[in-house]
Amino acid sequence: xxxxxxxxxxxxxxxxxxxxxxxxxxxxxxxxxxxxxxxxxxxxxxxxxxxxxxxxxxxxxxxxxxxxxxxxxxxxxxxxxxxxxxxxxxxxxxxxxxxxxxxxxxxxxxxxxxxxxxxxxxxxxxxxxxxxxxxxxxxxxxxxxxxxxxxxxxxxxxxxxxxxxxxxxxxxxxxxxxxxxxxxxxxxxxxxxxxxxxxxxxxxxxxxxxxxxxxxxxxxxxxxxxxxxxxxxxxxxxxxxxxxxxxxxxxxxx
Numbered sequence: 001x002x003x004x005x006x007x008x009x010x011x012x013x014x015x016x017x018x019x020x021x022x023x024x025x026x027x028x029x030x031x032x033x034x035x036x037x038x039x040x041x042x043x044x045x046x047x048x049x050x051x052x053x054x055x056x057x058x059x060x061x062x063x064x065x066x067x068x069x070x071x072x073x074x075x076x077x078x079x080x081x082x083x084x085x086x087x088x089x090x091x092x093x094x095x096x097x098x099x100x101x102x103x104x105x106x107x108x109x110x111x112x113x114x115x116x117x118x119x120x121x122x123x124x125x126x127x128x129x130x131x132x133x134x135x136x137x138x139x140x141x142x143x144x145x146x147x148x149x150x151x152x153x154x155x156x157x158x159x160x161x162x163x164x165x166x167x168x169x170x171x172x173x174x175x176x177x178x179x180x181x182x183x184x185x186x187x188x189x190x191x192x193x194x195x196x197x198x199x200x201x202x203x204x205x206x207x208x209x210x211x212x213x214x215x216x217x218x219x220x221x222x223x224x225x226x227x228x229x230x231x232x233x234x235x236x237x238x239x240x241x242x243x244x245x246x247x248x249x250x251x252x253x254x
Contacts, residue, residue, distance in 0.1 A: 001029050001030065001231070001234075001235045002030075003139075004029065004030065004031055004086070004087065004234065004235075005030040005031070006030065006031070006032060007031050007032070007086035007087065008031065008032045008033075008034065008078065008082045008083065008084065008085050008086050008087070009026045009031045009032070009033050009034070009085070009086065009087035009088070009089065010033075010034045010036060010074075010075070010078060010085050010087070010088050010089070010124070010128060011023045011026065011033060011034070011035050011036065011088075011089040011091060012036045012037075012063075012065050012088075012089070012090055012091050012092035012120065012124050013036070013037060013065075013091045013092030013093065014033075014035030014036060014037050014043050014060075014091070015035070015037035015038070015039040015040065015041075015042035015043050015046075016037075016039070016042060016203070016204060017201070017203035017204060017205060017223050018091055018145060018198075018201060018203060018223045018226045018227065019035070019037070019089070019091040019092065020035075020042070020043075020046060020223065021222075021223035021224050021226065021227040022089050022091060022226070022227045022230055023035045023043065023046065023058060024046065024050070024227070025224070025227040025228070025230070025231055026087070026089075026231070027050060027054050027057045027058050028054065029231060030057075031057070031086075031087065032057045032058075032059075032082060033057060033058050033059070034059045034061055034074070034077075034078050034082070034085075035058065035059065035060050035061065036061050036063040036065065036071075036074055036092070036124075037060075037061075037062070037063065037092075038062065038063070038064045040060040040061060040062040040063075041060075043058070043060035044060045046058070047060065059081075059082075061074050061077060061078075065092050065116065065120030065121075065123060065124055066112075066115040066116050066119060066120050068123050071120070071123040071124055071127060072123075072127065074127075075124075075127035075128065075130075075131060078131070079131055084131040084132070084134060084135065085127075085128045085131040085132060085140070086132065086138065086139075086140050086141070087140065087141050087142075087143070087234055088124060088125065088128035088140075088141075088142045088143065089143045089145065089230060090120075090121050090124050090125055090142065090143065090144050090145065091143075091145040092116060092120055092121075092124075093116060093117045093145070093169075093205065094112060094113055094116045094117065094205065095113070095163065095166045095205050096109030096110065096112055096113045096164060096165070096166070109164065109165075110164065110165045113164070113165050113166055113169055114165065114169060117166070117169035117170070117172075117173070118169050118172050118173070118176075121144065121173060121176065122176075125142055125144075125176075125180060125193075128140075128142060129142070129180075129184065129189075129191060132189065132191050133187065133189055133191070136189070138190065139190040139191070139192070139238050140189070140190065140191040140192070141191070141192050141193075141194070141233075141234045142180065142191065142192070142193040142194070143193075143194055143195075143196060143230050143233060143234065144173055144176070144177055144193065144194070144195045144196070145195075145196050145198075145226070145230075146170050146173045146174060146177075146195045146196065146197040146244075147167075147170045147197055147198065147199075148197050148198065148199050148246060148248065149163065149166060149167040149170045150167065150170030150171050150172075150173055150174045150195075150197060151174065151197060151246070153167045154167070173195065174195065174197075174244075177193055177194070177195045177243070177244070178243075180193045181193050181241070181243075190238065192238075192241055192242070194233050194241075194242040194243065194244065194245070195243065195244040195245070196226060196229050196230055196233065196244075196245050196247070197244055197245065197246045197247070198221050198225070198226050198229075198246075198247050198248070199220075199221060199246075199247065199248035199249055199252045200218055200219075200220045200221065200248075200249065200252060201220060201221045201222070201223060201225075201226060202220040202221070202222055202223070203223060218249075218252065219249035219250060219251045219252055220249050221247060221248070221249045225247060226247070229245050229247055232245075233245060
């Protein structure tokens with residue numbers, strides 16, 4: 001990890017859950033971190049809880065990644081103030097559970113999921129890659145936080161709500177990882193792209209209808225478990241292309 005010391009990492013969805021754990025872990029590993037979130041005040045609160053020596057390495061920016069203009073502004077600020085991006089953790093995502101895809105009143109939830117999980121990822125990776133490309137001699141790394149739901153659609157049974165469009169959005173991220181890998185090679189850059197696919201993680205992404213049942217009956221990963229996997233991934237030698245890491249809690253049934 002020494003080669004990443006004082007390099008700049010951008011983490012989307014950094015106000016809570018996996019994103020917050022990643023921001024803390026990356027700062028602790030010596031990187032300068034820009035946390036993007038709509039609830040940016042939470043990142044500022046987290047910054048004040050860090051050791052004094054680390055507080056000046058975490059920056060909070062208000063950014064709704066479904067807004068292309070806000071993403072452009074965030075990366076422009078990062079370029080102007082910090083010299084650009086070396087690592088992107090594309091983490092922000094939502095899960096809008098509903099009864100079924102064929103429901104007549106769930107259009108907004110479906111649209112929000114696609115705009116956040118897919119289009120928000122597209123905006124962030126595009127801008128991060130352009131920043132990384134400017135430094136032709138330096139390496140960069142893009143991490144996409146996916147899910148085991150991007151490998152197999154979970155069957156939660158008839159008594160629980162459907163995950164709706166969520167697994168489809170995660171399957172899209174799985175394809176996007178390979179598309180980006182090929183594109184980054186085509187441009188002859190030193191930018192790697194990897195995916196982390198965790199099983200059930202103890203975060204507030206779970207809809208209220210699922211939280212109680214899952215937390216009582218199923219083992220879960222901690223957010224730190226995912227952050228540790230991300231640190232390992234970016235710490236691999238620059239000649240190693242990590243395609244995907246799947247991590248599950250011991251005893252998970254899916």
